[in-house]
Amino acid sequence: xxxxxxxxxxxxxxxxxxxxxxxxxxxxxxxxxxxxxxxxxxxxxxxxxxxxxxxxxxxxxxxxxxxxxxxxxxxxxxxxxxxxxxxxxxxxxxxxxxxxxxxxxxxxxxxxxxxxxxxxxxxxxxxxxxxxxxxxxxxxxxxxxxxxxxxxxxxxxxxxxxxxxxxxxxxxxxxxxxxxxxxxxxxxxxxxxxxx
Ligand SMILES: O=C(O)C(=O)C[C@H](O)[C@H](O)COP(=O)(O)O
Numbered sequence: 001x002x003x004x005x006x007x008x009x010x011x012x013x014x015x016x017x018x019x020x021x022x023x024x025x026x027x028x029x030x031x032x033x034x035x036x037x038x039x040x041x042x043x044x045x046x047x048x049x050x051x052x053x054x055x056x057x058x059x060x061x062x063x064x065x066x067x068x069x070x071x072x073x074x075x076x077x078x079x080x081x082x083x084x085x086x087x088x089x090x091x092x093x094x095x096x097x098x099x100x101x102x103x104x105x106x107x108x109x110x111x112x113x114x115x116x117x118x119x120x121x122x123x124x125x126x127x128x129x130x131x132x133x134x135x136x137x138x139x140x141x142x143x144x145x146x147x148x149x150x151x152x153x154x155x156x157x158x159x160x161x162x163x164x165x166x167x168x169x170x171x172x173x174x175x176x177x178x179x180x181x182x183x184x185x186x187x188x189x190x191x192x193x194x195x196x
Contacts, residue, residue: 001100001119001145001147001167001168002167002168003031003032003056003168004029004030004031004032004168004191004192005157005161005168005169005191005192005194005196006030006157006168006169006170006171006174006191006192006194007030007032007033007034007147007149007168007169007170007171008025008030008033008034008170008171008172008174008175008188008191009034009036009060009149009170009171009172010033010034010035010036010045010060010172010175011036011038011039011172012035012039012041012042012045013039013041014041015041015044015045015047015048016048018035018041018044018045018046018048018049019048019049019051019052020181021049021175021181021184022048022049022052022055022057023052023181024181024182024184024185024188025055025174025175025184025185025188026052026053026054026055027185027188028184028185028186028187028188028189028191028192029188029189029191029192030174030188030191030192031054031055031056032056032058032078032168033049033055033056033057033058034058034059034060034080034170035049035057035058035059035060035076036059036060036061037059037060037061037062037067037071038061042059043070043071043073043074044074046059046071046074046075046076047074047075050074050075056077056078057075057076057077058076058077058078058079058080058098059071059074059076059078059079059080060080060081061080061081061082062079062080062081062088062092063081063082063083063088064088065087065088065091068088068091068092068095072095072097076097077097077098078097078098078099078100079092079097079098079099079100080099080100080101080102080121080170081099081100081101081102081121082102082121082123083101083102083103083108083123084101084102084103084108084111084112084117084120085111086111086114086115089101089111089112089115089117090115093115093116093117099117100119100120100121100147101117101120101121102120102121102122102123102149103120103121103122103123104122104123104124104128105137106137106140106141108120109137109141109144112144113141118143118144118145119144119145119146119147119167120144120145120146120147121146121147121148121149121170122134122137122146122147122148122149123148123149123150124149124150124151125148125149125150125151125152125160125169126150126151126152126156127150127151128150131148131159131160131163134146134148134160134163134165134166135163138163138165144165145165145166145167146165146166146167147166147167147168147169147170148160148166148169148170149169149170149171150170152169152170152171152173153171153173154173154190154191154194157169157171157191157194158194158195158196161194161195161196162195162196171191173187174187174188174191175187
């Protein structure tokens, strides 16, 4: 979470595009890449991106232990989930793989604390009440650190990043559909340059 201010959230339809995409993002300065399991190509995309020097490739949208096993087999280096269940959470925590589960309530964070977790994705960030909601939610949890994701843009990211418990933000804006690799590299550079 401290490696870069923005974790690009990637939805990859065609695994053959994964490697050039990862290369463009790494060239632009974004090394931590979250490949969501929203498409059938995701597992192959993780395998492809792992070939790119400097890329740190994780899996997003992991919601079951079966998926966790699949992404580990593909070489995922970290796991992101939209939410947190005790069952999946305890399996991932016991594995020792870095895990960023989604939270949107005090109960969610307390479930994470029970598992020894202190780092969370705040999801879906904007529709869960935005920065005001996160400030209120974070207040009782002094050790918790957050990666807000969902509805964040280059215009709003600096405000989020200016809140101390926020170590990074996630977003899909760095890889808009139809963008060229040069455009994606430039968007990555813009993300790296965000004030934090
Ligand atoms: O698939 C998942 O599990 C997710 O992680 C959801 C994504 O984080 C958000 O959909 C990204 O939000 P946008 O930047 O608004 O596109």
